[in-house]
Amino acid sequence: MDGYFVLSNGVKMPKIGYGTYKCTDGSDERIVAMALEAGYRLLDTAAAYENETYVGRAVRESGIRREEIFLTSKVWKTELGYERTKKSMEASLERLQMEYADLFLIHWPKPSPDCENWKELVQESWKALEEFHAQGKARAIGVSNFLPHHLEALMETADVRPMVNQLELHVGYMQEAAVQYSKGWGIQVQAWSPLGRRRVLEEPVVLRMAEQYGVSPAQFLLCFLLQQNIGVIPKASSMERMRQNLQLPAMEIRTEDMHMLRCLPQIGWGGEHPDLERDMKKI
Numbered sequence: 001m002d003g004y005f006v007l008s009n010g011v012k013m014p015k016i017g018y019g020t021y022k023c024t025d026g027s028d029e030r031i032v033a034m035a036l037e038a039g040y041r042l043l044d045t046a047a048a049y050e051n052e053t054y055v056g057r058a059v060r061e062s063g064i065r066r067e068e069i070f071l072t073s074k075v076w077k078t079e080l081g082y083e084r085t086k087k088s089m090e091a092s093l094e095r096l097q098m099e100y101a102d103l104f105l106i107h108w109p110k111p112s113p114d115c116e117n118w119k120e121l122v123q124e125s126w127k128a129l130e131e132f133h134a135q136g137k138a139r140a141i142g143v144s145n146f147l148p149h150h151l152e153a154l155m156e157t158a159d160v161r162p163m164v165n166q167l168e169l170h171v172g173y174m175q176e177a178a179v180q181y182s183k184g185w186g187i188q189v190q191a192w193s194p195l196g197r198r199r200v201l202e203e204p205v206v207l208r209m210a211e212q213y214g215v216s217p218a219q220f221l222l223c224f225l226l227q228q229n230i231g232v233i234p235k236a237s238s239m240e241r242m243r244q245n246l247q248l249p250a251m252e253i254r255t256e257d258m259h260m261l262r263c264l265p266q267i268g269w270g271g272e273h274p275d276l277e278r279d280m281k282k283i
């Protein structure tokens with residue numbers, strides 16, 4: 001499998017990355033170092049994960065050249081607006097101890113579901129991301145959890161189109177409208193919680209099909225997304241799982257099975273939606 005997507009500005013982004021949310025659990029950089037050792041070259045972090053310091057240290061101490069690593073960070077939803085977003089990205093670079101990130105994302109389109117001026121906030125934030133991009137402090141810029149109406153609002157005043165949209169996507173929660181809309185604008189889609197944070201790993205249909213194709217359920221779920229040209233950033237805590245998620249077999253899921261999997265009723269949704277109060281039952 002060709003290991004990269006080429007973003008709309010020509011930057012190459014690995015198809016598979018390592019998700020760092022809660023991976024460090026406030027301890028240190030060892031788990032991130034392990035992911036680099038396993039072969040991951042995309043690390044997904046965020047200001048909100050409070051682990052940028054560890055991620056940056058693991059990269060610096062790995063001995064791997066900075067250009068070989070693709071590092072994503074994100075601006076948290078409380079930091080929307082031009083000045084706050086700029087400060088947030090500067091602070092991320094400071095914690096990472098890096099001159100640039102490969103990708104900065106706006107983490108969520110709204111500070112809260114009932115926020116009335118979210119459009120202006122997003123448009124202002126985007127100006128800050130565009131500035132960082134122009135200055136070379138972000139090789140690419142994008143968004144996360146943006147549905148079509150959020151993207152439309154951003155693009156009303158944007159000079160540069162987002163290059164990536166990172167969404168919760170997995171078997172049982174495919175957000176087809178958001179995926180198709182993003183793809184239609186040439187925006188690369190990337191899946192967060194590609195394993196549904198374990199919630200879909202034991203679904204009977206996943207277990208049955210994984211067995212038929214002779215792969216683990218996690219590998220099956222990742223192949224399902226990659227086959228739709230959707231990037232994946234699974235998180236794992238052991239070398240064995242890290243390798244399993246990165247070293248995927250070259251296999252093709254039959255069209256019939258793909259259709260069936262894409263049309264399942266909702267399963268494993270994490271409970272977060274930018275326009276709705278959080279579903280606390282899902283936590």
Ligand SMILES: NC(=O)c1ccc[n+]([C@@H]2O[C@H](COP(=O)([O-])OP(=O)(O)OC[C@H]3O[C@@H](n4cnc5c(N)ncnc54)[C@H](OP(=O)(O)O)[C@@H]3O)[C@@H](O)[C@H]2O)c1
Pocket residue numbers: 018019020021022044045107144145166167191192193194195196197198201216218219233234235236237238241242244245
């Ligand atoms: N943009 C956003 O709003 C947003 C939101 C959430 C997450 N994210 C990003 O997406 C990344 C991934 O999402 P996630 O951490 O929520 O969930 P995930 O990657 O879907 O699932 C992680 C869980 O799956 C388990 N796992 C991993 N590989 C496995 C395997 N081969 N077999 C069995 N179990 C396996 C892990 O267990 P162990 O850890 O015990 O190995 C962990 O409990 C995050 O780390 C973060 O970087 C972004």
